[in-house]
Amino acid sequence: MDLSLTNAQRAEVLTQALPYIKRYTGKVIVIKYGGNAMTNEQLKQQVMEDVALLWLIGVKVVLIHGGGPEISFLMDKLGKKPEFVNGLRVTDEETMDIVQMVLAGKVNKTLVNLLEMKGGKAVGLSGMDGRLIEARQKDKRLGYVGEITKIHIQPVRDLLNNGYIPVISTVGCDREGHAYNINGDTAAAHIAGALEAERMILMTDIAGILMNKDDPKTLLPEVTLAQAGELRKQGIISGGMIPKVDCCVTAIQKGVKNVVIMDGRVPHSILMELLTDEGAGTWIREG
Numbered sequence: 001m002d003l004s005l006t007n008a009q010r011a012e013v014l015t016q017a018l019p020y021i022k023r024y025t026g027k028v029i030v031i032k033y034g035g036n037a038m039t040n041e042q043l044k045q046q047v048m049e050d051v052a053l054l055w056l057i058g059v060k061v062v063l064i065h066g067g068g069p070e071i072s073f074l075m076d077k078l079g080k081k082p083e084f085v086n087g088l089r090v091t092d093e094e095t096m097d098i099v100q101m102v103l104a105g106k107v108n109k110t111l112v113n114l115l116e117m118k119g120g121k122a123v124g125l126s127g128m129d130g131r132l133i134e135a136r137q138k139d140k141r142l143g144y145v146g147e148i149t150k151i152h153i154q155p156v157r158d159l160l161n162n163g164y165i166p167v168i169s170t171v172g173c174d175r176e177g178h179a180y181n182i183n184g185d186t187a188a189a190h191i192a193g194a195l196e197a198e199r200m201i202l203m204t205d206i207a208g209i210l211m212n213k214d215d216p217k218t219l220l221p222e223v224t225l226a227q228a229g230e231l232r233k234q235g236i237i238s239g240g241m242i243p244k245v246d247c248c249v250t251a252i253q254k255g256v257k258n259v260v261i262m263d264g265r266v267p268h269s270i271l272m273e274l275l276t277d278e279g280a281g282t283w284i285r286e287g
Contacts, residue, residue: 016276016277017275017276020274020275020276021057021058021275024054024057024059024198024199024274025057025058025059026058026059026060027059027060027197027198027199028060028062028160028192028195028196028197028198029054029059029060029061029062029197029198029199029200029201029274030062030064030188030191030192030195030197030199030200030201030256031051031061031062031063031064031188031200031201031203031270032064032065032066032184032185032188032200032201032202032203033047033063033064033065033066033111033203033264034065034066034067034068034184034203034204034264035066035203035204035205035264035265037203037264037265038065038066038067038069038107039069040265042267043264043265043267044114045114046267046268047203047264047270048111048114048115048117048118048120049118049268050268050269050270050271051063051115051118051120051165051270052115052118052119052120052165053271054270054271054274055115055120055121055165056119056120059274060160061165062156062160062165062166062168062191062192062195062197063111063115063122063165063166063167063168064168064170064184064187064188064191065103065107065108065111065167065168065169065170065184066103066170066184067102067103067106067107067169068089070102070106070107071089071098071099071102071103074098074101074102075095075098078098080094080095080098085139085141085142087240087243088138088142088145088183089142089145089181090141090142090143090145091142091143091144091145091180091181092143092144093143093144095143095144095181096143096144096179096180096181099171099181100126100171100179103126103169103170103171104124104126104128104169104171107169108124108125108126108167108168108169109124111124111167112124112167115165115167120165121163121164121165122164122165122166122167123159123164123165123166123167124167124168124169125155125156125159125166125167125168125169126168126169126170126171127168127169127170127171127172127173127182127187128171128172128173128179129155130152130154130155131152131173132151132152132153132155132156132168132172132191133146133148133151133170133171133172133173133182133187133190133191134148134149134150134151134152134172134173134174134175135147135148135149135172135173135174135180135182136149136174136180137174137178137180138180144178144179144180144181145180145181145182146172146174146180146181146182147186148172148182148186148187148190149174151190151191151193151194153191153194153195156168156191156194156195157195168187168191170182170183170184170187172187183243185202185243185244185247186243186247186250188200188202188247188251189247189248189250189251189254189256190250190254192251192254192256192259193250193251193253193254193255193256194254196255196256196257197251197256197257198256198257198258199256199257199258199259199260199274200248200251200256200258200259200260201259201260201262201270201273202244202247202248202259202260202261202262203262203263203264203269203270204244204261204262204263204264205263205264205265206241206263207219207262207263207281208220208221208260208261208262208263208280208281208282209223209228209231209236209237209241209245209261209282210236211236213238213239219281219282220282221282221283222282222283222284222285223282223283223284223285224284224285224286224287225249225252225284225285225286225287226287228245228248228249228284232245241261244261245261245284248261248284249284252284252285252286258283258284258285259283259284259285260273260280260281260282260283260284261281261282261284262280262281262282263280263281266280269281
């Protein structure tokens with residue numbers, strides 16, 4: 001909060017947030033955390049502050065994270081060159097070991113520790129814990145990249161009901177015990193759907209869905225599923241935004257009330273989205 005504000009102004013800010021606090025208290029919010037907001041240390045601190053604050057006012061927050069840059073960094077240190085096909089990391093057995101170490105180990109536990117330091121109460125999970133994310137091989141060319149076959153959501157419900165923030169790394173497994181690298185946005189959509197979340201937030205490195213991808217001022221604040229389909233046909237939704245929008249559609253079809261794609265590079269964008277009139281990013285709704 002701006003230290004130049006008077007006490008009366010601070011009180012006014014809190015009063016204006018009250019209707020939103022009442023709306024979301026006790027509700028489940030799923031946040032997919034990735035992109036620049038993970039690699040920029042100042043933004044990371046602010047995201048953790050936002051999540052801890054939401055938890056403190058009674059919102060049931062589930063934090064799902066990626067870690068692609070950290071995986072690539074460790075692979076480089078180990079002399080292993082990352083390889084991608086259609087934006088998906090080719091994951092051989094050695095790479096899968098690295099993915100598991102980085103996501104379920106380093107990144108996950110770092111975020112849990114940060115949330116605890118910000119005043120939250122968090123527990124880290126991977127998709128292998130309680131077979132939360134059951135998966136199968138997506139494509140032989142990709143190796144141990146998985147597609148989700150089932151979500152066993154009870155471990156997450158148990159943590160929420162006992163007052164914890166579940167922090168989930170997206171490593172899944174099949175019935176034979178093989179580990180798989182799972183796309184974080186896809187995992188968030190399936191987990192949010194299984195929880196029938198009030199809202200899912202996808203943090204990205206752009207402002208949201210733009211009519212002109214080079215002009216942030218052309219942000220579309222709200223899009224229906226039908227409009228999203230038309231924008232895709234017109235080529236306005238293209239490139240890396242296509243799979244993100246597809247995940248939003250999946251989430252809504254699975255029972256999530258509404259979904260937001262927003263710019264994780266903006267300080268405290270989560271609080272702006274949930275606790276102010278203006279919001280942040282593009283809100284996608286059924287119709």
